[in-house]
Amino acid sequence: MSIDLKNVDYVYDSGEPFEYFALRGISLHIDDGAFVGIVGRTGSGKSTLVEHLNGLLFSTRGDVIVDDEIVSNQRAVLAKVRRRVGIVFQYPEDQFFAETIFEEIAFGCRNYGFSKEQVDESVHKAMSIVGLDPERFLPLSPFQLSGGEQRRVAIASVIAMGQKYIVLDEPTAGLDSGSKLAVLAELESLRQTANVTVILVSHNMDEVAEFCKQVIVLDEGTVAFQGSTDAFFRDADLVDRTGLELPESYRLARALKDCGSTLTVNECSTGRMLDSLRLCVSEQGGA
Amino acid sequence: MIRLDKVSYQIETSAGAVQVLRDIDLELPDGSISAIVGPNGSGKSTLARLVSGLLRPTSGSVHLLSGIGSLVVTDVRPGLDVGLVFQNPDNQLVATTVEDDIAFGLENLELPHAEMVQRVGDALHLLGLEQFRDYPPHRLSGGQKQKVAIAGVLAMKPSFLILDEATSLLDPTNRREVMQTVLRLNHELGIGIIMVTHLLDEVLVASRVGVLTNGQLAAWDSPRAIFSNPVVVKEGDLVLPLSTRASFLMQERWTDFPLCLTPEEFARAACQLI
Numbered sequence: 001m002s003i004d005l006k007n008v009d010y011v012y013d014s015g016e017p018f019e020y021f022a023l024r025g026i027s028l029h030i031d032d033g034a035f036v037g038i039v040g041r042t043g044s045g046k047s048t049l050v051e052h053l054n055g056l057l058f059s060t061r062g063d064v065i066v067d068d069e070i071v072s073n074q075r076a077v078l079a080k081v082r083r084r085v086g087i088v089f090q091y092p093e094d095q096f097f098a099e100t101i102f103e104e105i106a107f108g109c110r111n112y113g114f115s116k117e118q119v120d121e122s123v124h125k126a127m128s129i130v131g132l133d134p135e136r137f138l139p140l141s142p143f144q145l146s147g148g149e150q151r152r153v154a155i156a157s158v159i160a161m162g163q164k165y166i167v168l169d170e171p172t173a174g175l176d177s178g179s180k181l182a183v184l185a186e187l188e189s190l191r192q193t194a195n196v197t198v199i200l201v202s203h204n205m206d207e208v209a210e211f212c213k214q215v216i217v218l219d220e221g222t223v224a225f226q227g228s229t230d231a232f233f234r235d236a237d238l239v240d241r242t243g244l245e246l247p248e249s250y251r252l253a254r255a256l257k258d259c260g261s262t263l264t265v266n267e268c269s270t271g272r273m274l275d276s277l278r279l280c281v282s283e284q285g286g287a
Numbered sequence: 288m289i290r291l292d293k294v295s296y297q298i299e300t301s302a303g304a305v306q307v308l309r310d311i312d313l314e315l316p317d318g319s320i321s322a323i324v325g326p327n328g329s330g331k332s333t334l335a336r337l338v339s340g341l342l343r344p345t346s347g348s349v350h351l352l353s354g355i356g357s358l359v360v361t362d363v364r365p366g367l368d369v370g371l372v373f374q375n376p377d378n379q380l381v382a383t384t385v386e387d388d389i390a391f392g393l394e395n396l397e398l399p400h401a402e403m404v405q406r407v408g409d410a411l412h413l414l415g416l417e418q419f420r421d422y423p424p425h426r427l428s429g430g431q432k433q434k435v436a437i438a439g440v441l442a443m444k445p446s447f448l449i450l451d452e453a454t455s456l457l458d459p460t461n462r463r464e465v466m467q468t469v470l471r472l473n474h475e476l477g478i479g480i481i482m483v484t485h486l487l488d489e490v491l492v493a494s495r496v497g498v499l500t501n502g503q504l505a506a507w508d509s510p511r512a513i514f515s516n517p518v519v520v521k522e523g524d525l526v527l528p529l530s531t532r533a534s535f536l537m538q539e540r541w542t543d544f545p546l547c548l549t550p551e552e553f554a555r556a557a558c559q560l561i
Contacts, residue, residue: 176325260558
């Protein structure tokens with residue numbers, strides 16, 4: 001099972017004088033159970049791409065296929081696709097409307113026709129996944145929470161519906177560093193325990209390097225790279241050409257290499273970088 | 288210079304009074320670059336609004352100290368002395384063209400027409416927005432919009448500019464561009480900069496960093512001093528730069544290895560060592 005795009009174009013104002021290709025010939029493949037990053041500068045087509053994944057937009061040409069289902073505007077197909085793909089938009093807490101956190105999270109589940117018991121169970125489960133104590137928080141108003149807590153409630157309201165693909169558009173923008181890591185670690189554990197596929201749209205290259213094994217890089221509506229995140233960040237020229245920046249760990253490895261240090265560490269994400277450096281230091285110490 | 292003396296701020300809620308900030312003493316010299324960091328809910332944005340004069344402290348005072356020779360102490364006039372730029376530019380752009388948007392604040396100052404035209408022209412030039420003069424702001428990219436918002440604030444000729452997470456919605460390229468512009472304004476015009484931020488790059492360009500925790504100023508020091516103080520790092524919920532963590536690792540073996548803040552600094556130190 002997977003999400004596949006085959007030669008997808010999306011054209012705004014097609015046939016009009018202001019015709020504009022937001023996506024051009026996009027072909028990509030997202031495996032079941034992966035943690036995938038989607039990166040690219042502003043205007044590269046990230047949001048337009050994401051909105052194709054659950055039928056908020058339909059391709060002008062080419063197919064979007066979710067688990068063998070070609071996304072189209074037929075009612076039955078859309079219902080199926082939206083049961084599988086959930087999207088957390090930027091600043092999801094701006095869309096809060098309910099009086100209690102329970103009602104906020106239960107809303108989507110009820111729309112999918114969950115029974116009362118299923119709603120109850122899903123809401124509790126989603127709250128514990130995002131690390132909020134259900135007993136304490138569920139009766140509160142979502143508007144009483146801090147920014148970090150609000151973001152988690154918003155993510156819980158999508159997780160509760162139990163979709164197997166979850167797309168998050170900048171879920172950590174504006175969060176403090178502690179909340180950032182907590183939210184991403186929760187998504188990683190959800191991926192591991194429930195085999196949920198996580199698709200993360202982000203401008204933060206450090207978090208992409210740390211959490212996403214695969215990355216899709218968009219540039220002017222086309223796929224500039226897809227494959228291992230590590231391979232992408234090792235290609236500093238490509239990173240620069242696509243308007244992105246190297247994560248700190250890759251910058252560190254390059255800087256060491258450039259000045260000819262005998263401390264040679266592989267370019268990799270932050271956690272592994274420190275381990276590799278520790279090993280290197282102890283070897284040097286023995287010499 | 289902006290001086291805060293024993294500034295406290297509380298809000299009344301249905302559950303009683305909530306103390307947002309408590310006894311903040313702070314001096315922000317003219318032309319300095321400062322950063323304010325701290326966890327969500329620690330009072331950063333409230334502090335930014337107090338410094339800019341948008342909010343009045345419940346107790347204590349916020350004053351602008353100016354004048355050469357004899358010191359003049361005045362209240363901070365929001366917009367005029369201190370300009371504030373917020374996170375989301377869409378929330379602060381109001382007009383149908385870039386030019387009108389930049390002129391919006393000036394129109395309230397009853398300036399002569401020629402002076403207004405001059406100031407709008409200068410602001411467009413400073414931010415490199417001349418080509419977008421007649422553009423509708425909503426057609427611009429996020430970084431361009433944020434520059435329009437900064438231009439509108441600059442046209443008021445403030446002596447300080449506060450950026451409240453003003454780059455957190457931008458992509459790396461736009462973020463770098465906005466930051467370079469801000470640093471240039473500081474360098475060329477001597478405008479004081481205060482950044483409320485979660486981003487490491489922005490903390491590192493500041494000469495002074497204030498760490499807020501639970502409404503109190505836990506530290507006010509250089510970035511290097513802040514990152515070498517484990518208590519402050521923990522309380523402020525700061526993530527240490529990787530290069531700093533790597534430096535600590537090196538210090539376990541080479542005790543005099545310096546504390547580094549950037550990869551380049553670390554690499555230099557590592558090369559000298561071996």
